[in-house]
Amino acid sequence: MHLCVGLVRGGCNGPCPVFKTEEHCCNSGKCGPTTYSKYFKDRCPDVYSYPKDDATSTFTCPSGTNYKVVFCP
Template identity: 75%
Template sequence: MGRRQLDSRQTWSINVNPDTTGGRVWARTDCSFDGSDGGSCQTGDCDGLRTPPNTLVEFALNQFQNMDFIDISLVDGFNVPMDFSPTSGDCRGIRCAADINGQCPAELRAPGGCNNPCTVFKTDEYCCTSGSCGPTNYSMFFKNDCPHAYSYPKDDATSTFTCPGGTN
């Protein structure tokens, strides 16, 4: 899809090819690039690799029962507020607009963002690497500030939103 620099409160309309089945969008912050487009960022990515912490939007198009699925994920932490909204169709947008960085627990703070506890502690309790896991105090911190967002890997029931297939 490409890259685009957005200043605070700017928007970007993403137009995807009709045969696209899904994608991910995340923000990079405090980037420096050289003349050949190589560089580094404090949060986000370079060369296609997401570097935590980062706020992530995911979409899956024309999936189960011809529905489009959208979500905002804080599973890799948080770096900037995000809003993901359809431009047509009968469904609502989702957003995570809280000041999570300003309220981030000290043990999760990172330059430019707020890490997810899995990134920091690397335990099954926070990473959900076994068959079952549930919310923790840290995931509840994210969920309280951004109720539409995934706060841990198994947070499907309150974090995945659908639109009729073909929604723009």
């Protein structure tokens, strides 16, 4: 799940394509939560909000599952 930071045609961008910084892109694999991911995580604690987020926030569904996307308030 990505945080919507900048609107683009057909949707929105996450922080990496908008800010293009290591803090937001985590290309090195050594990153932590940002202001944006903390805001999101505070409101939806079970979601995966940045590349190195808690592994307990990663969920998968079996193949053939019908997905329904629900955004937190």
